[in-house]
Amino acid sequence: MKFLSQAKVNNKKLQSFVDLASSRRSVRSFNPGQRVPKETLEKIADAGRWAPSGANSQPWEICVVEDPERVREVASVMASQADRLNEHCKGFPHVHKKHWVHDSIALLAVFVDPRWAATYPVALDSDLDRVEYEENRSNILLVSVGAAIQNLQLATTAAGLTSAWLSGGGEPQTARDLQELLGFPATHIPYGIVPVGWPRRKAESRWRRPISETVHWNRAVEANLRNQHDIDHYLAKERRHSIYKDATARDQHVERAPTAGEIDAVEDGNL
Ligand SMILES: Cc1cc2nc3c(=O)[nH]c(=O)nc-3n(C[C@H](O)[C@H](O)[C@H](O)COP(=O)(O)O)c2cc1C
Structure with a gap:
């Protein structure tokens, strides 16, 4: 058995992880390429599953959309979301090539049930709870989801694919469209949509x-x-x-x- 004092920092592994983390890039332009085996997508989803979460609540459902017809339908929902955003949030910089999402080989839709925030600290005194804990419960929920999506993106990078992180699924209209399309109830909000594809160019x-x-x-x-x-x-x-x-x-x-x-x-x- 190794004693802690004998343990060595694994600088090599650390460096390769930092290399992986820094090479992850949001590339919003895919080459419509070869589909990848289901096992690869499942491994990527597995990395998401291993993310830390407040109270180990795992408030997410990871929906892997890989059926080409379904990918097109989700991409269309996201293109409409981008159209609305461009119209409503003038000045927010946007990518004109809205339909790049259609070239995804798969999309990872991360649905979250915010009711799981009830599993984080709640003060017995409701006034104290409002002041001290309530807001932080929703922070804990959101950062947990962020950890899961980050894991998905890093795993995608490790597989030689690329991804982007689209947050518009959290907007009510888009959430409804995606819930209906993918069969999730109104309790589950698609906070993160991660298109996965073959990068059209080297990630800068x-x-x-x-x-x-x-x-x-x-x-x-x-x-x-x-x-x-x-x-x-x-x-x-x-x-x-x-x-x-x-x-x-x-x-x-x-x-x-x-x-x-x-x-x-x-x-x-x-x-
Ligand atoms: C919470 C979150 C929401 C994001 N939402 C979007 C989005 O809706 N659309 C998009 O094109 N990129 C989105 N991004 C990607 C960021 O723009 C991107 O990570 C940032 O510009 C840094 O670039 P990099 O990912 O290539 O390092 C989001 C990233 C995060 C973490």
């Missing part, structure tokens, strides 16, 4: 804040905390490039003011 690097500014050792480095001005600047000048561009293209764009036409028109990787 995407901008991340530098590690020296993001990681705080033992206490906050105040100078590195972003403030309201940074948020306003991100909204006005950076967001549309930071979402879709590779890191170099993004840096070039944020150094100059955008032209009017660029505000709404963003092509994934092409601007």
Whole structure:
């Protein structure tokens, strides 16, 4: 039996995990390619199943959509969702090639039953509960779901495929459409739709804040905390490039003011 003191950090495994995590990319453009075996999709779903969750509640159902007809139907729902978003949230940068989702070889729809938040801490005193615990229960639920979807995306990357994370399923109209299409009751909300496919191009690097500014050792480095001005600047000048561009293209764009036409028109990787 090994004693803990003899245990060694596995730097090799750590590095390959960081390589995997940093190579995961949202690619919103798929080559309509070969379908993958069901076992591969099941393995990817299995990685999602192993995610941590508050109180081990596992509030998710992972619906693997791989029947080509069904994939097209789900893709159409998401294309309508994107149309509504483009109409209602003017200024939010969007990809014009809305129908890229139709080229998915499969879609992972993560349905969540929020009633599972009742399994997280609830104070006996209801006033205290409202002030201290209620909001955090929904945080716990959402971050649990995030962990599951992250696992799905990492496993997809490990398989040599790519994915994106579409959050529009949580919007009421889209949730209803997907519930009806995939046979889930109104209690289950599709918080995450993950199209899976063969990347049309090599996944570029995407901008991340530098590690020296993001990681705080033992206490906050105040100078590195972003403030309201940074948020306003991100909204006005950076967001549309930071979402879709590779890191170099993004840096070039944020150094100059955008032209009017660029505000709404963003092509994934092409601007
Ligand atoms: C909770 C969440 C919701 C997201 N929703 C969408 C979405 O609806 N549509 C989309 O194209 N990308 C969506 N994304 C992907 C992000 O835009 C993307 O992760 C981010 O720009 C960083 O790029 P990268 O994933 O290539 O590293 C979402 C990501 C997360 C974590």
